Amino acid sequence: MMLKGTKIYSIFTGACPKCQQESMYKTKNPYVLSDVLKINDHCSHCKFKYRLEPSFFYGSMYVSYGVGIAFAVAAFITSFLIFNSSLMTAFIAIVVTLIVCGPIIMRLSRNIWINMFVNYDKKMVKK
Template identity: 30%
Template sequence: MPDHCPVCGQSYEPEPGFYYGAMYISFGFAVATFAVCGVLLYYLAGDPALWVYVTTVAAVTLLTAPLVYRYSRALMLYLFGGVHYDPRWQHGRAATPLSARG
């Protein structure tokens, strides 16, 4: 992973250990995954055996792990890193990089 965004220059790690908090966000995503899979299996599959729950939740968790980690880091940056979305970057009209703004 690069140290800075190649487009806007935003530092991906504002301070050492910044992303330890992202573990809690990814834990929330994991709990939501377990709950959604459990409820869907209960109602759509008619309360199958325990091994079906475990296998399905494990498979969904493994398949969505890259997205969960990426989005938990992004949410950590947006919520606690002082990063703000600037739609002008999409069109190349912003004058200064986001990391230079206060």
């Protein structure tokens, strides 16, 4: 893929931020709610340890707030400005969007958080 080797690729796919060869998550589908936040201990390809320190991913809650706001603004613009709905309908659209996209927001936030601290390493990719 063209974007492989970039942070964008790792963020949107949930791939290992170091080698981008496999998913960080035990289950790729974020809608398996019992496994939404379960990550592997380390990458089986490059042996990168995902939990850099105890409670590392608590910081992703700050990112989650911003990502949630972005989803809410997108829902508002779509419902209120594009479809000319009432404010109450726009509010309902925001709530539904945040509930339906909650698992995606959680994973996206974790992916952004770990990619803030870890860079892709071309040397980790075996050809």
